[in-house]
Structure formats: structure tokens, C-alpha cells
Amino acid sequence: MAVFLADAPHLRVLRLLRDEGPVSRAELGDRLELTRPRLLAEVERLVAAGLIAEAGMAASRGGRRSTLVEISPRLRFAAVDLGASSIDIEVTNGRLEPVAAYGEPADIRSGPKAILQRVSELLAKARTDAAYERLDGIGIGVPGPVSFRDGVPVSPPIMPGWDRYPVREVLAREHGCPAVVDNDVNIMAIGERHGGVAHSVDDFLFVKIGTGIGCGIHLAGSVYRGVDGCAGDIGHIQVDAGGPVCSCGNAGCLEALFSGAALARDALAAARAGESPALAERLAASAGGELTAKDVADGAAEGDVTCIRLIREGGRRVGGVLATLVSFANPSMIVIGGGLAQLGHVLLAEIRSVVYRRSLPLATGNLPVVLSELEGRAGVTGAAVLASDMAFEQAS
Amino acid sequence: MAVFLADAPHLRVLRLLRDEGPVSRAELGDRLELTRPRLLAEVERLVAAGLIAEAGMAASRGGRRSTLVEISPRLRFAAVDLGASSIDIEVTNGRLEPVAAYGEPADIRSGPKAILQRVSELLAKARTDAAYERLDGIGIGVPGPVSFRDGVPVSPPIMPGWDRYPVREVLAREHGCPAVVDNDVNIMAIGERHGGVAHSVDDFLFVKIGTGIGCGIHLAGSVYRGVDGCAGDIGHIQVDAGGPVCSCGNAGCLEALFSGAALARDALAAARAGESPALAERLAASAGGELTAKDVADGAAEGDVTCIRLIREGGRRVGGVLATLVSFANPSMIVIGGGLAQLGHVLLAEIRSVVYRRSLPLATGNLPVVLSELEGRAGVTGAAVLASDMAFEQAS
Structure with missing residues (x-):
């Protein structure tokens, strides 16, 4: 050996x-x-x-x-998934089955004190609702780069006030148990491997397409986080030098061309330009004068050609980047998750088509490209896995 | 723990x-x-x-x-680096210092029997020249995907006749010692980490730009080879859908736009079109009516603007792909090697400029992009490391 x-x-x-x-x-x-x-x-x-x-x-x-x-049936783990605009929490037993679950809107830009305060309130409520005494571990995912070793966010672009805030330390002290902090896409990948479509798969990419775009990289059986904790940050890969300006300041980033925000913008433009009856109808009915990815998904389901075209164009962009990553990393599976996974099989078909056409035949000979099975629960599932792993490790 | x-x-x-x-x-x-x-x-x-x-x-x-x-001063390892058109061999002592070295042209398309026969002849010569009795291990790199576990090339595009040929078994049997087979770019990365610029660096990319383009991926302290052994095969990433047709049949692959072959082609066109005095002069002086990457390097050193432009355009292409890979993998160093590394600092400057501009600031804050130190010896150095590792493992 x-x-x-x-x-x-x-x-x-x-x-x-x-x-x-x-x-x-x-x-x-x-x-x-x-x-x-x-x-x-x-x-x-x-x-x-x-x-x-x-x-x-x-x-x-x-x-x-x-x-x-x-x-032990008495073990309790808290799993927290912080999104750009949401808090999702599950408290689980030792087998990671939920005993309490909460979800509510929250703006990550409110800063760490306010958000973590609300997390603690929800965990206090869970303790009453689910009648347990104490937590044995907490896992939390945040929408930005994380130093996994230090348990802090690092230069997170959409999380003002969170840079190097001691999230792990604050949670561990407040709840008197081990805590672990990771990037939101990494916990989704871990969740999908624990209880989803990537069950027991050692080498796969989990691509989250939501407000932004990110990638969880699972190689040789564990998450690869990179030297600075920002591996998988694929949303700012430039795919079209002449494309729209991105929130990061560069032009033509992947997520400036296709993401929840980009799709809403393109849908609104199509509705106003009279290119899509389905979208125009939804825009007229909307209170705020805005459209969302769900409107595009619904329009596509009705057969609206503009909605289908918008999804296909997005799939082509994502597929082009994934073809590059497949040639580079030679994974054995790609899982598509996040809010825009609701665009479903039209999106998936386009991504597959580009990946299979553009990557090396050897790398795609046996490469499933599939939708997440856990959907919105991928994050909390992975956070619970991390929380329990950490608790088990510290118990030695 | x-x-x-x-x-x-x-x-x-x-x-x-x-x-x-x-x-x-x-x-x-x-x-x-x-x-x-x-x-x-x-x-x-x-x-x-x-x-x-x-x-x-x-x-x-x-x-x-x-x-x-x-x-033991009596240990001897053989390190073999097979290129598309060359055989390089070093026999080393236990400290991996060369005691004999040979290099000669050879066409990999001659097939495994002829090439491995020639390798054995050279190793027999080494045994006489360097006066040792037996080898303790052989490491060999080949220019194509390899199943590291099985010790065989797998669907190698430029190696007809080598698909699943039992290279490891044949060498081990013939020389009565452990043998190990890997991809040529992987052994260069291992060599550069052992004795070159990436000494002791755990997470880095080694980019070989030669006849083709490939990438050795060193993550968390070891080579990542991918599920099918083809991780790092970045030469066929599409960078320009309207670009020239590649040997693989797709259009606009990275190595169809910039590689030894592509640069020779573009140099010839520039010389014929009268765009480059330096290249026209070298073409007139060439016996075979062809130009090489070295002609372009020499022309650039003389200040020929077309030569400099060709190198810069190539650097921009490579830099664009590397920017994507940096966002994805968040490595701590990029090493540029292979024959076209002789294009030197003009190439390096352009690659750096694109990588630093297009990747996330967090991922490039402390990311050296440097030239290989071992140059032509990177491959044999890495093959010797692998050979000794394998011999040490089997000795237990």
C-alpha cells in the first residue's frame, strides 16, 4: 500500500x-x-x-x-442556507431527517449581525417547536467565497459587511456547539451527493443557476474549494466581450447574459418590444411592472417561441462554459440546480447539446447532465451533512 | 483529528x-x-x-x-518522455540525478512495438554507458490520455495503434521492475513541482504549449487526472466558433488557433503576404519552404512587428481560456511550459494581462503566472519522480 x-x-x-x-x-x-x-x-x-x-x-x-x-436519536443538527434574499433552516435528527424547517425572505445586505440574529431567533423557535435541549452542530452556507479553514466569508461581492466576519465563531459561541461555514453552492453539491441525484458520485460538478451562477466542484470524493475559497466562481467567466456590463464591472460575464436577473431583464425587453404574447400578458397582469424567470418558464410551457428562445440562448451560454470545464476537469456527472433549473428540459436539452458537441468524445462518452433532485432542499441537506461531519470529528 | x-x-x-x-x-x-x-x-x-x-x-x-x-547509491530509475516526434530518456540514481541521458527524433505514429523497442535499445545502451546492473523502476509519459490505474493509453488521438496497449505491463516485464504510465503533461507538472518553479506548490496548473496544448492539474498536492484520464485536455476548447478547423474536426479549438502547428501556418501566411520582413527572409533561407515557432521567436526578438503580433494574439487566446480555468479552479500558480514557452516574455505578458483582467480579483490577487524552469527536462524529471514513487510503494 x-x-x-x-x-x-x-x-x-x-x-x-x-x-x-x-x-x-x-x-x-x-x-x-x-x-x-x-x-x-x-x-x-x-x-x-x-x-x-x-x-x-x-x-x-x-x-x-x-x-x-x-x-443517537437525541442528536440535533442545524442546517442554514443563506441566499441573496432568503434564509432557509432545517433542524435534523442524527439521521439528518428534518424535525423542523423554516424559510423566509431576508436581504443578505442587511449585514451579518441582523441576519445571524434572525437565524438565532429561528433556531430558538425550532427548539421550542421540536422540543429538544441543545444543538450538536451547525452548518451554514453563504452566497459568496468562504475561507473554509477560518470559517469566514472572504471578499464576498454581494454581502456588504460580511468580509471576514467571524460567522463560525459567533454561531459556535452562541449555540455552544461546533459550527462550519461554507459557500452556498458547495453545500448544495454536498447535499446532492448525500441525498440526491449525485448519490455516491465522487467526481461531479453542481451548477447553480439562480440570481447568479456558481459551481460546486466535487473531485475525488470531496469538495474542492481552491486556494482562496473561490473555486467554482464561474459566473464571471467572460463569454461575450461585446455583451452587457456585469455587476462586477466587466462586460459579457456568463451571469450578465444568463441568470435570474438577466432573464428577467430580457423577458421585460421582449414583452415591451411585442415579441412575446405570453410575456406581454404576464407583464400587463403584474403589479410591479416586472417579469421573472418563472414567467419565462410558464410562457415556454405554453409554447411561446420567444420564451423558448430565451431559455435556449441561455442554455447555449451555460453549455459553452460547461464544455470548457468538462474538457478541463473530466467529471463523471453534471448536476444543474438553483432557481433557473425550473426552466427544466428545454434548458437541459440545450446545455447537453452544446456540452456533447464541444467537449472531447472521451470525456462525454458517459457523462450524464441532469437536473438536481433535491431542488430547494439541496443547500440545507448539505449544511446538515457538514454540521454532522464537524460534530463527529470534534467528538473524537 | x-x-x-x-x-x-x-x-x-x-x-x-x-x-x-x-x-x-x-x-x-x-x-x-x-x-x-x-x-x-x-x-x-x-x-x-x-x-x-x-x-x-x-x-x-x-x-x-x-x-x-x-x-541507496545503487538505485537506478528510468524516466521516459515520449513526445509526438521525440523520445527523451534519463536514467537517474536514487536522488533522481541523471547518470545517463538520450534524446532523439521518433514518430509516435510508428506504433507501440517500434517505439518501445527503441526505448529498450536506449535503456540497454544506458546500462552499458552508466555501468549499472538493473533498473529499480520505470516511469513513462505519453502524448495522450492515459488510464493511470490500468497503465494504458486510452483513445489517444495522435497515437494510432496505442489505444489500450499494455505499456506498463510490457515495460515491467521486459525490465523486471515496477513501471508507471502517465500523460506527458502530467509528468511535466510533477517534474516542475519536484525540481522547478512550482517546488512544493500544492495547487497549480502546468500549461504545455507545444505541437498541441494541454494542462497538468495539480490540486491539493497531487495530480488530478479526471474520471477517464483526460482531465486537462484543454487544446480542444472552442475559443472562436468561426475559427480554423482543428485536427479533431471541430472549428476554432484553442490549439487550432495557437500551437506550434498553428503558429508555423500563420507565419508562413504572413511571410508570403509580405507582412513580415523577418519571416520572409527566414522563409527564403529555409530549405523546406517552411517556418517554425523558433523563426517567430527570433523575428520578435529582432523587433519584427508581425512576429510580435502573432505571439500576442496567441497569448490572448491562451489567456482567455486560462482566465476561465482560474475562475473555476482558483489555483495558486500557473506555469507555462512546452516548446512555445520559448516565445518568452512577450507571450507571458499577454497571458498575464488577460488572466489578471478577466478573472476574479480574489483569485488573481496573489497568482504568479511564470515560465517553466525545467523546460525540456520537466517531463523526464516528473517521470523519474513517478518511477521512484512506484518503486518505493511496491517495496513495502
Whole structure:
């Protein structure tokens, strides 16, 4: 054996019980390739620490019956997904099943004090609603680059006041449990790998197309965050030097051409120019004189050609960037998520068409390009995975 | 501690002695954080296996003097770098210092039997010239995608007859030692990290611009090869849909616009169109009526504006792709190597300008873009590193 990448035995026990439910001691030993004395010592230690619990007798395997163990039913993890304009929270049990969930609008630009205050209020409400005593871990995703090591946002463009704010430290202190901070797209990728379409896939890209565009990079079994924590920030890749000016100041960035904001802008222009009956009708009915990506999705579903064209053009832009990334990273799957994934199969078909045509045949021979299965829950699912991983690690 | 990535102790001992030369037992124990009994047992085992040797007494550190150990001076590794039109071979000692070196033209399209036969002839010559008995490991790089696990080229576009040819098995059997096969750009990246400008850098991109264009991806301390072994194959990224047709059949691929072949083509056109006195003069003097990248480099050095323009245009193309990859991967360094690196600082300046302008400020705040230091020796250096790593691993 050469280089070996190994998790400590207690982590492997805890993750298996978290992900698969009650298992007998005998099966645990077999599955994790641990000797019986080693396993029994680990189990005893984890029971004493309150992380796992006895769960009755297993069905006989012929010899002496083995007792089942399970992740402690008393564990509680908080998963927080902060968007540009939303807070989503789930509190889960040890198996990461939600016991409470909240979602509400919130402007990330209100700053860390106000937003984290509201997070704490919602967590206090959860403690009452779901009747638990304390949290065992908190995972939080934020819409910007993060230094994962330091637990702070780093130069986040749409989060004024958050730069290097000690998010992890504040949450850990306030709730008396381990906390972990990551980028919002990374937690979506982790979520999709835990409970979605990328289940157990080691090398994949999770592309979030929402207000902005970002990419979670999962390589060789773990998230790759880059040297400064901004790997996957693909929204500002220039795709058309003559394109519209982006919020970042450059021209023709991917997300200036296709994102929630760009699509709303293009839909409004099409409605006003009389190019789309479906959009004109929706604009007339709208209170604020604005259109959204959902209007375009609905128009396309009715067969409005302009709506379909807008989605296709966007898919072509995204597909062009993804073709480059496929040639570079040679992943085994691409998952499309975020709010604009609601544009569905018209978008997906266009992205696939460009990726398959433009990337190397070897890299696309067996490359599924699929929609997220977890949709809006991808972020909180991943945040719960991170929270539990962190709690398990600190429990050693 | 959480996840731990650890190398076996014997590997850590062998790599340290390979890379740093003779070290005392006492210092080895300190450096590798091994207990004294554990270290002494490892050292004894490795001396018995002929991998390391006693090397006299160390200078006193105050107490009892410790004996030095070194990597065995009898070890020999063969490093082979196959290009599209060349074979380069170095045989090294245990410290990866060359004891014999050969280079000659060879057409990779001659097929694996002829090429590997010639490799064996050169290695037989090396054994006589450098007076050693046997090889302890062979590393070989080939100009195409490789299944690193299987030790075979996979669908290599410019290597007819090599698809899934058992290169590793053939070399290992013929020379009676472990062998390892990798892509040529990956071994250049490994070489540059071992003994070049990327020394000890964990996350960097090595961009080879030669006959074609490729990228070695070094992430979190090791080469990332992708699911099918074709990660980093960036030469066929489309940069101009209206560009010239590429050897792959698509239009406007990066290497159809800028590579050794593309530059020779553009130089010839410029010379014939009377746009470049420097190129016209060299064309008139050339025997075969052709021009090369070197002619363009020399013309630029003389101040010929067309030569400078051709290099700048190429740098802009490469820089545009690299800006995308920087936003995606957030590396800590970019190294430019391969034959066209001889275009030097005009090329580098243009690449830097585009990368710094188009990538995220956070990702480029501290991002050196530099020329390879090892130049033509990057490949054999990396192949020797791989050969020794493989030999050390199999020795356990």
C-alpha cells in the first residue's frame, strides 16, 4: 500500500449509522473491516459519549445474535442556507431527517449581525417547536467565497459587511456547539451527493443557476474549494466581450447574459418590444411592472417561441462554459440546480447539446447532465451533512 | 483529528532521503514525527531491502552522535518522455540525478512495438554507458490520455495503434521492475513541482504549449487526472466558433488557433503576404519552404512587428481560456511550459494581462503566472519522480 486516505474508525462508524440507520455490531465490523475488539471499543466509547445508542437485537445470522446500534436519536443538527434574499433552516435528527424547517425572505445586505440574529431567533423557535435541549452542530452556507479553514466569508461581492466576519465563531459561541461555514453552492453539491441525484458520485460538478451562477466542484470524493475559497466562481467567466456590463464591472460575464436577473431583464425587453404574447400578458397582469424567470418558464410551457428562445440562448451560454470545464476537469456527472433549473428540459436539452458537441468524445462518452433532485432542499441537506461531519470529528 | 491523509512511514523516509540527501537517524525521527523504535525498525528494514544505506556519522548534536542514512547509491530509475516526434530518456540514481541521458527524433505514429523497442535499445545502451546492473523502476509519459490505474493509453488521438496497449505491463516485464504510465503533461507538472518553479506548490496548473496544448492539474498536492484520464485536455476548447478547423474536426479549438502547428501556418501566411520582413527572409533561407515557432521567436526578438503580433494574439487566446480555468479552479500558480514557452516574455505578458483582467480579483490577487524552469527536462524529471514513487510503494 502506498498513500492511504483513511478516516478514523469512529468517523466511519458514525457516518455509516447516520446514512444507513441501525446496524448490528457484527455487520458494522464486517462493513468497516475493523477487528472485533477494535469495533467494540469504538462502540463503547461512542455510546458513552452519547453519539450512538443501543437499538435492540438484530435478526439471527446463525450464531449468537448481535445487538443493533444506531446513531443517537437525541442528536440535533442545524442546517442554514443563506441566499441573496432568503434564509432557509432545517433542524435534523442524527439521521439528518428534518424535525423542523423554516424559510423566509431576508436581504443578505442587511449585514451579518441582523441576519445571524434572525437565524438565532429561528433556531430558538425550532427548539421550542421540536422540543429538544441543545444543538450538536451547525452548518451554514453563504452566497459568496468562504475561507473554509477560518470559517469566514472572504471578499464576498454581494454581502456588504460580511468580509471576514467571524460567522463560525459567533454561531459556535452562541449555540455552544461546533459550527462550519461554507459557500452556498458547495453545500448544495454536498447535499446532492448525500441525498440526491449525485448519490455516491465522487467526481461531479453542481451548477447553480439562480440570481447568479456558481459551481460546486466535487473531485475525488470531496469538495474542492481552491486556494482562496473561490473555486467554482464561474459566473464571471467572460463569454461575450461585446455583451452587457456585469455587476462586477466587466462586460459579457456568463451571469450578465444568463441568470435570474438577466432573464428577467430580457423577458421585460421582449414583452415591451411585442415579441412575446405570453410575456406581454404576464407583464400587463403584474403589479410591479416586472417579469421573472418563472414567467419565462410558464410562457415556454405554453409554447411561446420567444420564451423558448430565451431559455435556449441561455442554455447555449451555460453549455459553452460547461464544455470548457468538462474538457478541463473530466467529471463523471453534471448536476444543474438553483432557481433557473425550473426552466427544466428545454434548458437541459440545450446545455447537453452544446456540452456533447464541444467537449472531447472521451470525456462525454458517459457523462450524464441532469437536473438536481433535491431542488430547494439541496443547500440545507448539505449544511446538515457538514454540521454532522464537524460534530463527529470534534467528538473524537 | 478528522480525516487523515497519511503516507506509510517507509514512503516518507524514502522520499525525504531521495529529495534531500543524507540525513541522520535522529533528524529523520524528528522530521517525520516517528518514535525512535518505529524509525529504527523502518530504517533497518529499508537497509535490508537495499533501498537505503549507511552514510557515515552525522555532526554531533550534543549527545551521542547519530549515523547518517541515505537513499541507496545503487538505485537506478528510468524516466521516459515520449513526445509526438521525440523520445527523451534519463536514467537517474536514487536522488533522481541523471547518470545517463538520450534524446532523439521518433514518430509516435510508428506504433507501440517500434517505439518501445527503441526505448529498450536506449535503456540497454544506458546500462552499458552508466555501468549499472538493473533498473529499480520505470516511469513513462505519453502524448495522450492515459488510464493511470490500468497503465494504458486510452483513445489517444495522435497515437494510432496505442489505444489500450499494455505499456506498463510490457515495460515491467521486459525490465523486471515496477513501471508507471502517465500523460506527458502530467509528468511535466510533477517534474516542475519536484525540481522547478512550482517546488512544493500544492495547487497549480502546468500549461504545455507545444505541437498541441494541454494542462497538468495539480490540486491539493497531487495530480488530478479526471474520471477517464483526460482531465486537462484543454487544446480542444472552442475559443472562436468561426475559427480554423482543428485536427479533431471541430472549428476554432484553442490549439487550432495557437500551437506550434498553428503558429508555423500563420507565419508562413504572413511571410508570403509580405507582412513580415523577418519571416520572409527566414522563409527564403529555409530549405523546406517552411517556418517554425523558433523563426517567430527570433523575428520578435529582432523587433519584427508581425512576429510580435502573432505571439500576442496567441497569448490572448491562451489567456482567455486560462482566465476561465482560474475562475473555476482558483489555483495558486500557473506555469507555462512546452516548446512555445520559448516565445518568452512577450507571450507571458499577454497571458498575464488577460488572466489578471478577466478573472476574479480574489483569485488573481496573489497568482504568479511564470515560465517553466525545467523546460525540456520537466517531463523526464516528473517521470523519474513517478518511477521512484512506484518503486518505493511496491517495496513495502
